[in-house]
Amino acid sequence: MLASMTRSHNEVAVITGGSAGLGLALATALLDTGWSVVTxxxxxxxxxxxxxxxxxxxxxxxxVRDGDHQDAIAAAVARHGRLDLLVHNASELGPMLPLAEVPESLFSQVLETNLLAPLTLTQRLLPYLIASRGTLVGISSDAAVEHYPTWGTYAASKAALDHLVLTLGEENGIRAYAVDPGDMRTAMHQAAFPGEDISDRPLPESVVPHLLALLTSTQPSGRYRATDLAPAGASR
Structure with missing residues (x-):
């Protein structure tokens, strides 16, 4: 299924938040097809x-918010000498409160993780991404375009991330995608629904073929929903 991601040279991806969920699933899929991954x-x-x-x-x-840590990521990319894919996956859910009740300090903390860190990390890695004619991806959410009570903090950060990623792509002549993976069975999703059974949500691994289909396509930069993309390897 993932043969189309295999290349004749060693391509490199940076995926933030790679210890679990979609970040881990995507990193594993890329490693299986010969990529090198920094996470x-x-x-x-x-x-x-x-x-x-x-x-x-x-x-x-x-x-990922820490400058020294971002320097370490950049140093790892420098050792490879190239960067073909940068995926901003690390996220913070933040307070599940009506916006009228959200403390400024908590709102700022979510923006630091979900928006400012992706900006500063991209700034560090942009020369490599441009040189490789690589792809920039921000993992978004339906909350970025819908309006759900108590989701406002997270939603605002994701809407801003969409704009950030797509503007960086336009400004620098690289492909850029904001991808809504849909609901997934992850620790973050469970935290948003404490005490609720979320076993009916799909596993992150089921989203990866749809994401790989986008990455290997000729689709223009833009915002996409994973469910609207035929999975990699599917017949057309």
Missing amino acids: DARDADRLHAALPDSSRVTSLVGD
Whole structure:
């Protein structure tokens, strides 16, 4: 199914938040097809258990908001000498409160993780991405375009991330995608619905073929829903 992602040379991806969920599922799929992956997470044990270091895996423990940690990601990319795909996947849900009740400090914290960190990390890595004619991806949400009570903090950050990613693509002549993966069975989704059974939500692994289909397509930059994309390997 993923043969179309295989290349004759060693392509490199940076995927933030690679210890679980969609980040881990995408990193695993790319590794299976010969890519090298640089990824990160704050939980060292979970990160290294999920993706042990190897010649094609660089797992960096740290907070994506931290400048020194971003420098470490950039140094790993420099060692490879190229960057073909940058995926801003790391996210913070933030407070599930009506916007009228959200403290400024908590709103700012979510923006730092979901918006400012992707901006500053992209700024560091942009020369490599441009040189490889690579692809920039922001993992979005339906909340970025819909209006759900108590989701306003997260939603605002994702709407802004969509705009950020697509503007960076336009300004720098690279493909850029804002991708809504849909509901998934992840720890973040469970946190948004405490006590609720979310076993009916699809696993992140089921989203990856749809995302790979977009990455290997000639689709123009823009915002896409994973469910609208035929999975990689599907007959047309």
